[in-house]
Amino acid sequence: MQKKRAYSFPDEVLEHVFSFIQSGKDRNAVSMVCKSWYEIERWCRRKVFIGNCYAVSPKMVIKRFPEVRSIELKGKPHFADFNLVPDGWGGYVLPWIVEMAGAYPWLEEIRLKRMVVTDESLELIAKSFKNFKVLVLFSCEGFSTDGLAAIAAGCKNLRELDLRESDVDDLSGHWLTHFPETCTSLVSLNISCLGSDEVSFSALERLVGRCPNLRSLRLNRAVSLDKIANILCLAPQLVDFGTGNYTTELQPDVLSNLTAAFSSCKELKSLSGFWDVVPAYLPALYPVCSRLTSLNLSYATIHSPEIIKLVSHCPSLQRLLVLDYIEDSGLEALASSCKDLQELRVFPSDPFGVEPNVSLTEKGLVSVSLGCPKLQSVLYFCRQMTNAALVTIAQNCPNFTRFRLCIIEPKTADYLTGEPLDVGFGAIVEHCKDLRRLSLSGLLTDRVFEYIGTYAKKLEMLSVAFAGDSDLGLHHVLSGCESLRKLEIRDCPFGDKAILANAAKLETMRSLWMSSCTVSFGACKLLGQKMHRLNVEVIDETEPPCSRLESCPVDKLYVYRSISGPRSDMPPFVWTMDEEGDNNSNQKDFFFLDMFVRNNHYISNSL
Amino acid sequence: MELQLGLALPTPPPFDTNGSCSSSSSSSGGGGGTKKRRCFDAESRVGVVPKTLHLLVWNTDRSDDGDEPRDLDDNSFSSVVLNEEEGLVGWPPVKAWRKKPRRHNGRPNNNRTAAPMNSCGGCRASNSTYVKVKLEGNAIARKIDLSVHHSFESLTATLMTMFDISDEHQQKSFKLAYQDRDGDWLLAEDVPWRTFIRSLKCIKLIRSRSC
Numbered sequence: 001m002q003k004k005r006a007y008s009f010p011d012e013v014l015e016h017v018f019s020f021i022q023s024g025k026d027r028n029a030v031s032m033v034c035k036s037w038y039e040i041e042r043w044c045r046r047k048v049f050i051g052n053c054y055a056v057s058p059k060m061v062i063k064r065f066p067e068v069r070s071i072e073l074k075g076k077p078h079f080a081d082f083n084l085v086p087d088g089w090g091g092y093v094l095p096w097i098v099e100m101a102g103a104y105p106w107l108e109e110i111r112l113k114r115m116v117v118t119d120e121s122l123e124l125i126a127k128s129f130k131n132f133k134v135l136v137l138f139s140c141e142g143f144s145t146d147g148l149a150a151i152a153a154g155c156k157n158l159r160e161l162d163l164r165e166s167d168v169d170d171l172s173g174h175w176l177t178h179f180p181e182t183c184t185s186l187v188s189l190n191i192s193c194l195g196s197d198e199v200s201f202s203a204l205e206r207l208v209g210r211c212p213n214l215r216s217l218r219l220n221r222a223v224s225l226d227k228i229a230n231i232l233c234l235a236p237q238l239v240d241f242g243t244g245n246y247t248t249e250l251q252p253d254v255l256s257n258l259t260a261a262f263s264s265c266k267e268l269k270s271l272s273g274f275w276d277v278v279p280a281y282l283p284a285l286y287p288v289c290s291r292l293t294s295l296n297l298s299y300a301t302i303h304s305p306e307i308i309k310l311v312s313h314c315p316s317l318q319r320l321l322v323l324d325y326i327e328d329s330g331l332e333a334l335a336s337s338c339k340d341l342q343e344l345r346v347f348p349s350d351p352f353g354v355e356p357n358v359s360l361t362e363k364g365l366v367s368v369s370l371g372c373p374k375l376q377s378v379l380y381f382c383r384q385m386t387n388a389a390l391v392t393i394a395q396n397c398p399n400f401t402r403f404r405l406c407i408i409e410p411k412t413a414d415y416l417t418g419e420p421l422d423v424g425f426g427a428i429v430e431h432c433k434d435l436r437r438l439s440l441s442g443l444l445t446d447r448v449f450e451y452i453g454t455y456a457k458k459l460e461m462l463s464v465a466f467a468g469d470s471d472l473g474l475h476h477v478l479s480g481c482e483s484l485r486k487l488e489i490r491d492c493p494f495g496d497k498a499i500l501a502n503a504a505k506l507e508t509m510r511s512l513w514m515s516s517c518t519v520s521f522g523a524c525k526l527l528g529q530k531m532h533r534l535n536v537e538v539i540d541e542t543e544p545p546c547s548r549l550e551s552c553p554v555d556k557l558y559v560y561r562s563i564s565g566p567r568s569d570m571p572p573f574v575w576t577m578d579e580e581g582d583n584n585s586n587q588k589d590f591f592f593l594d595m596f597v598r599n600n601h602y603i604s605n606s607l
Numbered sequence: 608m609e610l611q612l613g614l615a616l617p618t619p620p621p622f623d624t625n626g627s628c629s630s631s632s633s634s635s636g637g638g639g640g641t642k643k644r645r646c647f648d649a650e651s652r653v654g655v656v657p658k659t660l661h662l663l664v665w666n667t668d669r670s671d672d673g674d675e676p677r678d679l680d681d682n683s684f685s686s687v688v689l690n691e692e693e694g695l696v697g698w699p700p701v702k703a704w705r706k707k708p709r710r711h712n713g714r715p716n717n718n719r720t721a722a723p724m725n726s727c728g729g730c731r732a733s734n735s736t737y738v739k740v741k742l743e744g745n746a747i748a749r750k751i752d753l754s755v756h757h758s759f760e761s762l763t764a765t766l767m768t769m770f771d772i773s774d775e776h777q778q779k780s781f782k783l784a785y786q787d788r789d790g791d792w793l794l795a796e797d798v799p800w801r802t803f804i805r806s807l808k809c810i811k812l813i814r815s816r817s818c
Contacts, residue, residue, distance in 0.1 A: 082697030119748065144739070146748040165702070171739065171748075171786075171809055351699045381699065408699050439700075465698065490697070 011036075015044045024049050043067060050074070051510050053091060053115065054535065057564040058099035069108045070134070071100070075115035077513050077558060078463075079488055081139065084515055084556070086541055088571040091115045094124075095569075101128035109134035116140070122147030126154025133185075134160040144169035145194075152178035162190040164218075173199035173222075179207050188216040192242050192273065195220070201227060209234045218242025221275045226254055232261035241265070243273030246281060246300070258284035272296035272321075279306045289313035293340075296321040298347050308333040318374075319343040324360040324381060331364030335371025343377040344368060348408060351381070362389035369396040377402040384415045385442055390424025400432040404439035410466035410491070413443040420444055426451030429459070436483075439463040449473035453480025461486040474498035478505045488513040495553075496523035503531055511560035515539075519557050522550030527559065528577025535562045536577040537570070545575060740810040742770045751810070758800060759783065766812060782815040 009017075018041055021027055031041040047070040048061060061068075075091025093115045100107055107129045117140045125132060132155045137143075145168060151161065152175060177200055179186075186207065191199070199222050208214060214235050219228075223244030232238070248254055258281065262268070268288045277300045292314045297307065298321040307326045311317065317338040324346050326334070334341065346364075350357045362385045369375060375397050385407050394400075414421055421442040429435060429452050436458055440448065444467035452459070453476035460483050468474070475498040477487065487509065495518040499506075506512055506527075521538070524545075528536035538545050539556035566576040741748045749769055756762040767778050783795040785807040792811075795803050 079697065081702050082700045083703065084697045144748070146739070146741070348699060348701065351701050381701075406699055410695075410698065463700075465700075 011040050014040050018044055022047070046070060047109075048072070052560050052562075053093075053096070054564070054567050055510070055560060055562045058096045060564060062099060062103040066103070067106075068104055069106060070111075071096075071107070071109065072111040072113075073115060074113040077488065077511060078114075078486070079490065079513055079515070080114055084490065086539065086571075086573060089539070089574065090567065090569055090571070092569060093117050094121045097121045097124045097128070105129065106131055108132060111136040111138070112140055113138040114140065116142040117147070118142050119144055119147035119150070123150040123154075126150045129155075131157060133157055136160065136162040136164070137166045138162075139165045141167035145171050145173070145175040149175035149178040152176065152183075153180065156180075156183070157185050158183065159185055160188040161186070162188060163193050164190050166193050168194055170195045174203070176200045176203040176207065179203070181206075181210070183207070184210050184212065186211040187213050188240075189214070190216065190218040190242070191220050192218040193220065195222070199223060205230060205234060211235075212237070214238065216240035216270075218272060219244040221245050221273075224248050225258070225278075225281060226251075229254075229257040229261040232265055236264040237267055238265055239267050240270040240294075241268060241272075242296075243271070243275075245276040246274045247276040247278045248281075255281060255284055259287060263287040268292070270294035274300040277302050282306060282310055285310065286313055290316065292317055294319040298323055298345065301325065301349070304330040312337045314338060315340075317341055321345040321347070323347050323349045324358050325349055326364070327359045328361055328364040328367070329359070331360075332367045332371075335367045339372060340374060341368070341372040342374050344372075344375065345379040346381060347379075348381040351408065356383045362386055365389070366392055366396075369393040373397075374399070376400060379404045379406075379439075381406045381408060383408050384412065385421060385424070386414045386416050387419065387421055387424035387427075388414075388416070390421065391427040394424075394427035394431040398431045399434065400428070401434055402437040403428055403432065403435060404437065404463070405441055406439065407441040410441070411443045412441075420447070422447035422451065426455070429455040434458055437461045440467055441465060445469050446473040446476070449476040453477055456481055458483050460484065462488070464489045464492055466491045468492045468494060471495055471498040475501060478502035484508075485510045487511075489515070489517060491516040493518055496520050499523060499527065503527055503534075506559055507531065507533055507561050509561065511558065513556075513558050515556040517557075518553045520551050521545045521548060521554050524554055524557060525550070525577045532578075533561055533563065535560055535566055538575045538577065539573055540575070541573045738807065738809050740766060740769075740812070743811060743813045745770070748809075753804065759795060759803075766810075770812065780815055781812045784811045784813050785809065786811070 014037065018027070018030060021030060024047070027041060027045055031038045042064055043066065045065045046068060048065055048068050049072045050056060050061065051074050053073045053075050061071075073093065073096060075093070076085050076089060079085060080089070091114060093112055097110075101124055105128065108131055110125065110132075111134070115137075117137060122143055125135070135151060135155075135158070140163075143166075148161075148163075148168070151158070173194075189207075199220060201223065204219075204223075208217065208231055215238060217231070217235060217238055217240070219231070219242055221244055223231075225244070225246055225248040228243055232241070262284055265288060269291055271285070271288070271292060271294070274297055279302055282302070289310070290313065293316055295311075295314065295317060297310075300307075300323065303325050304327045307322065307330045311320070311330070311334050315337060318340050319342060320334065320338070322330075322345070326346065331346075334344075346360065360382055362382060365378070365380050365382070366389050369392065373396075376399055378400065379402075382405075385405070413419060414424070422445055425438075425440060425444070425448050429438070433455075435456055438452070438456065438459055438461070440463065446469045449468060449472075452462070456462075459481050462477065462481070462484065464487075471494055473492070474489070474494040477484070478498060479502060484505075489512075492514075494514065499512075499519060500523055524536055524538050527534065537558045537560075538554045539558065540554060542555070545552070545554055566578050570576065737750045737752050739748045740751050751762075751765065751769065753762075756765065763783060766783070767773070767781075772778050772781065784792055785795055785803060786792050786809050787806040788808055795810075
């Protein structure tokens with residue numbers, strides 16, 4: 001029978017229609033409708049998001065989407081932020097840049113998270129993409145200010161350079177001088193992570209002065225307070241500003257200049273920075289406070305009274321990041337002043353202290369949950385919690401999308417009843433039907449996982465530490481959480497059974513991380529052999545897992561789905577379990593050689 | 608002390624629980640390793656200790672027998688990893704640069720004097736014998752392996768070749784400068800080779816006319 005295309009539009013029309021569809025998920029759905037839509041769609045896809053750079057190869061991406069203008073890549077697992085992923089693990093962006101340099105000459109945007117970027121990669125970017133506009137390096141490492149100089153010099157139309165939280169080898173502040181005088185296109189510049197004490201301030205001022213579209217500027221700690229007024233006067237159109245250190249010698253002029261400078265910024269909505277705050281200068285912010293929607297005080301070592309004063313001037317605040325110096329009293333004040341609050345993050349000022357140094361308890365969070373009906377996203381570090389508080393919070397805030405609670409001491413029970421916090425977290429997942437991200441802490445049994453498996457149907461990311469009793473806990477999660485994409489677990493008594501019983505589930509997820517659990521080497525091998533679309537990687541820095549018994553637990557396990565097979569850039573301490581058994585292209589021998597060189601005494605003892 | 612199942616390690620080096628874990632005490636909520644996990648302290652060091660040392664650790668709620676590890680039966684089986692200053696690696700889960708809101712002072716392996724927001728990963732430069740070298744006026748830096756050089760002459764000769772400065776007259780117009788660990792720029796000709804090698808962070812060839 002002849003195929004009729006009676007209802008089809010010309011391709012150009014479809015392409016035009018598709019151009020209104022920006023979301024990756026929707027685009028994926030479009031491409032599944034039929035072959036011709038697949039073809040049309042792939043030629044006009046401009047933006048690609050790759051949540052795990054090892055899930056697919058650059059060549060495959062390029063083959064399917066030949067005309068990409070914007071790419072986002074993520075590398076290391078989330079727990080790399082907390083030093084659980086050894087250096088040299090991987091996440092190199094260079095192979096991607098090399099391929100894209102040839103295939104995407106019109107690439108405009110590169111956004112990377114937790115990847116290793118080298119100066120060579122940056123130089124290649126500067127050379128290869130004539131219309132390059134946006135570079136975001138979020139928590140990346142491996143490059144220096146020399147690479148930045150190449151970007152500054154080479155990218156004539158650069159709009160965005162954002163180095164947030166990256167680890168940059170800061171050789172010299174003079175890289176800023178590499179922006180040519182003709183560069184006037186900057187819209188966003190975030191250099192807050194740079195350590196250099198010699199940021200070329202005059203170059204920065206000139207740059208800011210000649211970029212009339214600059215909307216977001218985040219300075220680094222080295223820039224002192226007296227310099228800020230000048231910058232703000234050069235860029236009164238700023239919407240987002242990050243100060244440097246908020247200190248200088250107490251002089252009368254500084255405060256008035258600063259206040260005047262802030263007053264001239266009529267569009268300013270977001271502030272951050274605030275290292276080393278001298279409270280006497282905080283009033284300079286008052287002119288902008290009423291418009292502020294986002295305030296990041298998480299580096300500011302100011303105490304509750306000063307925080308309260310500042311925050312009570314900010315009725316429009318939607319997002320607050322702050323240290324636990326705010327204390328319960330400050331959170332109460334926040335709850336009464338800031339009714340539009342959507343996101344709250346409270347960080348520990350003394351994470352390793354044994355005794356609490358501030359009076360911040362579960363009560364603070366309860367006040368905020370009561371006073372701020374729009375609260376959706378919480379990250380809260382504290383030292384005590386009760387089931388009752390969690391239940392109250394859950395009932396007050398059924399709209400939570402992200403709830404991350406970190407009770408600093410592992411396995412802390414409900415301090416009033418001595419019970420595990422299962423019921424409290426159970427209430428969270430039961431009431432918050434849209435919960436997408438959850439981090440657990442405190443004393444927890446398998447029960448909490450039963451609740452999670454039963455109720456958390458929209459949960460996409462779960463972080464677990466020092467919790468559970470048995471494999472049943474993990475089984476509840478893997479079998480119940482339908483939307484689960486990322487699961488990261490450390491120090492839990494979860495072993496082989498749950499993983500092997502739910503092996504197929506792992507293919508529906510982006511990744512699973514398990515460290516210091518009881519998954520055996522044998523189970524890892526089995527998983528790797530049976531599941532061909534999973535990369536099962538075992539990380540062990542002390543000795544190759546194959547040198548031990550099959551029943552021995554592995555140190556760290558990282559399982560992720562991939563259509564490009566096992567990766568070939570693994571360091572000696574990472575083994576992939578695949579059809580051929582446990583493999584590392586840098587064989588066992590290299591491992592011993594490497595370890596020998598590094599730790600010769602230790603090895604000679606163990607042999 | 609019982610060792611963790613199957614992680615067949617030899618007896619760990621003599622480990623003084625009071626001394627090495629210092630103020631944050633044996634285990635507890637202390638966390639967050641540095642990227643370079645060094646051994647505990649000078650006294651307990653026996654040769655070089657590997658980055659992760661698996662011990663069956665004493666329990667997380669302190670008791671008076673702080674030295675006694677908890678029983679496996681006790682359900683807190685965690686094979687926690689200790690590092691030089693605090694108990695658990697990566698716990699509490701705060702990013703490296705959040706650990707102390709105040710400035711660090713002279714962490715041994717952190718080349719930078721600046722704030723802790725630069726994560727404590729000084730690991731990259733510390734062990735490697737490669738240093739960056741730049742030619743003044745040239746945006747792109749190269750790297751050179753210092754371990755093969757033992758004198759300024761050989762170093763300079765290599766640099767000249769690397770940057771293609773073959774003309775002798777031109778060669779004479781360059782001076783070797785270096786940045787030391789404190790961030791100061793100094794002229795190499797002013798110091799002996801050994802001082803230069805020990806304190807340098809990176810090198811620059813500068814033109815010797817006055818700047």
